[in-house]
Amino acid sequence: MIAITVMTSPINVGASDLSESKDQVDFKNAMDTAPRGLNIDDPAFKLGTFDGNNGEVLRRNDDPTDYSGVLQVTNNVDQISAIWSNFAANNYFDMDKPQTLSMWMYFGRPYPSKDSDNALQVGDGMAFVLQNDPREYGAISTYKNTPAVGETLGVWGADFNNLPDYYSGNFATSEDVAKTAIQNSWAMEFDTFVNRLSMYDQINGKGVSFDLNEQGQHMGNNYPGEAATYNPLYVKRINDSNKKKRYFTLDHRQGNQYMNLTDQNWHHITIKWDPTTHNLTYSLNDKNLDGSWSNVLGYKYTINLDIDKFHFKTADHRLHWGFTGTTGRFTENNFIVFESIPSFINAESHVSIENITSGKPVKENDTVDFGDKLDFIYKLNYVSGTKDWEKILANIDFPSEVSFDSGTIEYDDGTPSETIDLKEISHNNIQHMLKKSLNSTHANALIVLHTTADKAKRSTTVSAKHASFKSDNFIIDDNTPSFRIRTDSLMISTDPSGTINFPNKDTIPDNILIDGSIWYGNGVPIKPSNITVYSKLNDSPSESMKLTKNKDYLTASFLLNIPKSQLHIGTNNLKIYAVSSVALNSVSAPVVLTSREVNISINVDGGLRFGEVSDNVSFQPVNSGYTGEMVPRQDGWHVQVIDGRASGNSWTLQARAHDLINQSGQVLNGNIVYKNVMGKLMPLADLTNIYTNTKDSDASQQIDITESWTDKLGMFLKLTSDSSAGKYSGKIDWVLNDGLPNT
Numbered sequence: 001m002i003a004i005t006v007m008t009s010p011i012n013v014g015a016s017d018l019s020e021s022k023d024q025v026d027f028k029n030a031m032d033t034a035p036r037g038l039n040i041d042d043p044a045f046k047l048g049t050f051d052g053n054n055g056e057v058l059r060r061n062d063d064p065t066d067y068s069g070v071l072q073v074t075n076n077v078d079q080i081s082a083i084w085s086n087f088a089a090n091n092y093f094d095m096d097k098p099q100t101l102s103m104w105m106y107f108g109r110p111y112p113s114k115d116s117d118n119a120l121q122v123g124d125g126m127a128f129v130l131q132n133d134p135r136e137y138g139a140i141s142t143y144k145n146t147p148a149v150g151e152t153l154g155v156w157g158a159d160f161n162n163l164p165d166y167y168s169g170n171f172a173t174s175e176d177v178a179k180t181a182i183q184n185s186w187a188m189e190f191d192t193f194v195n196r197l198s199m200y201d202q203i204n205g206k207g208v209s210f211d212l213n214e215q216g217q218h219m220g221n222n223y224p225g226e227a228a229t230y231n232p233l234y235v236k237r238i239n240d241s242n243k244k245k246r247y248f249t250l251d252h253r254q255g256n257q258y259m260n261l262t263d264q265n266w267h268h269i270t271i272k273w274d275p276t277t278h279n280l281t282y283s284l285n286d287k288n289l290d291g292s293w294s295n296v297l298g299y300k301y302t303i304n305l306d307i308d309k310f311h312f313k314t315a316d317h318r319l320h321w322g323f324t325g326t327t328g329r330f331t332e333n334n335f336i337v338f339e340s341i342p343s344f345i346n347a348e349s350h351v352s353i354e355n356i357t358s359g360k361p362v363k364e365n366d367t368v369d370f371g372d373k374l375d376f377i378y379k380l381n382y383v384s385g386t387k388d389w390e391k392i393l394a395n396i397d398f399p400s401e402v403s404f405d406s407g408t409i410e411y412d413d414g415t416p417s418e419t420i421d422l423k424e425i426s427h428n429n430i431q432h433m434l435k436k437s438l439n440s441t442h443a444n445a446l447i448v449l450h451t452t453a454d455k456a457k458r459s460t461t462v463s464a465k466h467a468s469f470k471s472d473n474f475i476i477d478d479n480t481p482s483f484r485i486r487t488d489s490l491m492i493s494t495d496p497s498g499t500i501n502f503p504n505k506d507t508i509p510d511n512i513l514i515d516g517s518i519w520y521g522n523g524v525p526i527k528p529s530n531i532t533v534y535s536k537l538n539d540s541p542s543e544s545m546k547l548t549k550n551k552d553y554l555t556a557s558f559l560l561n562i563p564k565s566q567l568h569i570g571t572n573n574l575k576i577y578a579v580s581s582v583a584l585n586s587v588s589a590p591v592v593l594t595s596r597e598v599n600i601s602i603n604v605d606g607g608l609r610f611g612e613v614s615d616n617v618s619f620q621p622v623n624s625g626y627t628g629e630m631v632p633r634q635d636g637w638h639v640q641v642i643d644g645r646a647s648g649n650s651w652t653l654q655a656r657a658h659d660l661i662n663q664s665g666q667v668l669n670g671n672i673v674y675k676n677v678m679g680k681l682m683p684l685a686d687l688t689n690i691y692t693n694t695k696d697s698d699a700s701q702q703i704d705i706t707e708s709w710t711d712k713l714g715m716f717l718k719l720t721s722d723s724s725a726g727k728y729s730g731k732i733d734w735v736l737n738d739g740l741p742n743t
Helices: 024-033 174-179
Strands: 045-047 056-059 069-074 080-085 099-106 125-131 185-191 217-222 230-237 240-250 256-259 266-274 279-284 299-304 318-326 334-340 346-355 360-362 366-369 373-384 393-397 403-411 418-420 429-433 444-452 460-462 466-470 475-479 483-486 490-495 499-502 511-520 531-537 543-546 549-552 555-563 570-582 591-594 598-604 608-613 639-643 650-657 670-675 681-683 688-694 701-704 714-719 732-738
Touching: 069 080, 069 318, 125 334, 174 230, 256 299, 334 475, 346 466, 346 475, 373 393, 373 466, 393 444, 490 570, 490 598, 511 531, 511 570, 511 598, 531 555, 608 701, 608 732, 639 650, 650 670, 681 688
Parallel strands: 366 483, 499 598
Antiparallel strands: 045 080, 056 069, 069 334, 080 318, 099 266, 099 334, 125 185, 125 318, 185 217, 217 256, 230 240, 266 279, 279 299, 346 360, 346 373, 373 444, 393 429, 393 466, 403 418, 403 444, 460 483, 466 475, 490 511, 511 555, 531 543, 531 570, 549 555, 570 591, 570 598, 608 639, 639 701, 650 688, 650 732, 670 681, 670 714
């Protein structure tokens, strides 16, 4: 092994070595099962600069392409260590900004101890720490200027000098204990050894009572440098009340008890800070080892932090963050794998499913139909940071119950979309390296997988699927919602389906042919003579047809003709369903099955026209008025445009305002103006472009431009000087042009 720790420099990394761990079997298990993490062999972290720091960073494995670092906190008895974010490398916890930390923690297993009759014992555990200690990288619990192991976990005060001078009555105080802790700090402990001794003969000046009120392995949090964190208690000697000892318990505040941390498993924790509420929320055991979100109830709690406890002396509210850990008489393998450093990269992922067929999102436990088009959408958003999120490997699982049609990745820099090739798919998994990095300038990537729910032969529940987006400097995971694919007892499909568009009546054939298929959802053979297909176009009477042929022995087919003469301009609604009626014998009633209804929209372009346009509109009354006054509108304005053309067509709305004149023929000293989204006032003496639109779908579109008007946008009356009292009226011309304005 080559492993060098330079106490005044950033961490250097060595390969793992079983010989250094007291429990080699558990050490090997930890390394063999360690998840992928960040590369922390750069200056991102520094080991605590105090004598005897046992911390070390190891490689996860010998793979030269895997830079995952594993922080070894403890691996033997009587150890203490600390690792801190390095300010010089822009690694810090910024209390003024949202922060998210994500990491894996390993607490080892109970191990035989010779000084405890070979009983299985564990070490003391670890603590997550935010600190503004003047010692910075040298911050650690101390007793008589020496790092204090055991129940301190490297962060709490040392309850080591609690034996009194019986004659002078001098006892240590809570303040004395607090001074030996990491100062100006807050800590969340993961305590694996319970210190609950309180008998007179048990109080030995070695720190044995902090957990007197706790049950089993536990978590807790508080401010280590504050005297109120330590509760003083006395115990008298039996039969000699003149002799007593003082000891301290730790106020654990909010936490969890009866935990099982030393189970030889990696435990994931996510920590989020909200600067607006000063709430820090942690979620322990929120992920499975493969990175997918866990369905098992974990530990979650929200803690309100008092930032005054950090005693900032400037407006800079950045803290060192890191971990401390200790062992005493008993050993424990404690390791950490980091997934995110918020000051480097703070990013988010949002996963959703959109049912393109129904036009609705697919939420948890929703149901979709066989044949529905489903888009799996993965949104990556770079929130903040000092480094680019680069070389992002998208590792996406998608359900085996759907067929992959195509995939794209779009970035917000305006460049052409990136294609996900079918060759990148193996066993319903996609491995794709994003070609571009995300940063504060170009923060977003949108990954869309187009699929069809067509592989479920029967109604089935589709489980949540995991997606991870990993690089050497940031890792994030997400899960799709689970949903159900429904197949009917009697299934029907048509070609074409969905929407059929014609730009005008001249382009419609004399007969539109609808090719259909009918089959049983349970896959049994079908007899065409048992099937009747019913169709209805718009408001015409329903028509029926008996089937006469099979496509194959499992599928019956039909061909439906829609005459051009029966279609009108606009949207024509065609509804089709099938009924199967089978008599099992000559005396029983037939078994009737009805398929779901297929809806086909046949759009015949009806052109571009005005819809509702208000005949009478008004502005608010004015008392005298003053030069430059902007008079707002009253309610009741409507200017609606109906566009029945195909997608991609555009239109422009123009307006021209005439003078406002009262009953005496006097012209108002003012003009109607239009204020656009940029805040620019546009005079309307001549026809003026005020709104443009380009269709993004083939469906008929109705837009009332006044719905977007606000108290800062739309039509206003601008006064140029005082006017005589009276009621003024005028006219606005609205002109609708086919196409975009000539710029």
